[in-house]
Amino acid sequence: MLRLTEVSKVYDGKSQVTALSGISFSIEAGEMVAVVGPSGSGKSTLLNLMGGLDVPTAGSVEVAGRDLTKESEEARSLFRRTHVSYIFQAYHLMPTLTAAQNVALPLHLAGVARKEVDSRVAAALGTVGLSERSRHLPDELSGGERQRVAIARALVTGAPLLLADEPTGNLDTARGAEILALLRSIHDEGKATIVMVTHDPHAAAVCDRTVELRDGRLVGDHGR
Numbered sequence: 001m002l003r004l005t006e007v008s009k010v011y012d013g014k015s016q017v018t019a020l021s022g023i024s025f026s027i028e029a030g031e032m033v034a035v036v037g038p039s040g041s042g043k044s045t046l047l048n049l050m051g052g053l054d055v056p057t058a059g060s061v062e063v064a065g066r067d068l069t070k071e072s073e074e075a076r077s078l079f080r081r082t083h084v085s086y087i088f089q090a091y092h093l094m095p096t097l098t099a100a101q102n103v104a105l106p107l108h109l110a111g112v113a114r115k116e117v118d119s120r121v122a123a124a125l126g127t128v129g130l131s132e133r134s135r136h137l138p139d140e141l142s143g144g145e146r147q148r149v150a151i152a153r154a155l156v157t158g159a160p161l162l163l164a165d166e167p168t169g170n171l172d173t174a175r176g177a178e179i180l181a182l183l184r185s186i187h188d189e190g191k192a193t194i195v196m197v198t199h200d201p202h203a204a205a206v207c208d209r210t211v212e213l214r215d216g217r218l219v220g221d222h223g224r
């Protein structure tokens with residue numbers, strides 16, 4: 001499903017930062033993988049390369065048989081819309097839209113017909129246990145509920161690859177554990193391959209495999 005070969009990423013700014021160097025590993029369809037490492041070790045950079053949000057300075061990133069480094073920005077953006085969903089630490093919901101409208105957004109962008117949007121949104125909100133909150137604005141939801149809306153928005157497109165960057169980072173332990181259990185059950189129902197960047201030891205424990213970064217290098221890759 002995903003293959004990185006000798007991937008390096010250097011950010012060229014006021015000073016050059018080597019965020020990743022010589023990273024090679026693969027993830028099979030159906031895996032649930034944690035990416036761990038100290039702050040600044042390159043975790044978010046790695047996730048952004050996997051999702052085609054950015055391209056490496058060297059090396060190749062193949063997702064679903066396509067080398068994203070050889071594609072145009074436009075082709076990558078189209079690819080992202082259908083193949084990859086993101087979940088962020090800070091939820092990234094639109095504050096003026098209801099839960100249901102937030103979840104519907106990627107379907108509207110994809111030009112899905114109105115009737116189908118409604119039924120898919122209802123199903124996704126049901127999966128995350130928020131059918132009763134569909135008309136609430138993000139402000140009217142708890143942090144855990146907001147993250148559930150974000151997960152519903154990630155699921156609604158049916159994208160096979162789910163990338164999560166510190167999905168429990170803004171939640172207390174109990175709420176975080178609920179989100180992790182939800183992601184695990186989504187995975188176990190065969191709905192997605194999941195790659196999750198995390199600081200949270202509980203998060204790594206619900207995954208089947210842990211990839212460890214330090215200073216932009218791969219220093220560990222263990223099964224559970």
Ligand SMILES: Nc1ncnc2c1ncn2[C@@H]1O[C@H](COP(=O)(O)OP(=O)(O)O)[C@@H](O)[C@H]1O
Pocket residue numbers: 011012013017018019037038039040041042043044045046
């Ligand atoms: N857009 C950017 N421009 C310049 N440097 C960046 C950029 N994004 C990240 N970095 C640097 O790359 C390194 C890895 O960052 P990041 O991937 O965000 O690490 P992590 O997610 O593990 O905390 C850090 O040193 C960071 O400062």
Ligand SMILES: [Mg+2]
Pocket residue numbers: 043044045
């Ligand atoms: Mg990060």
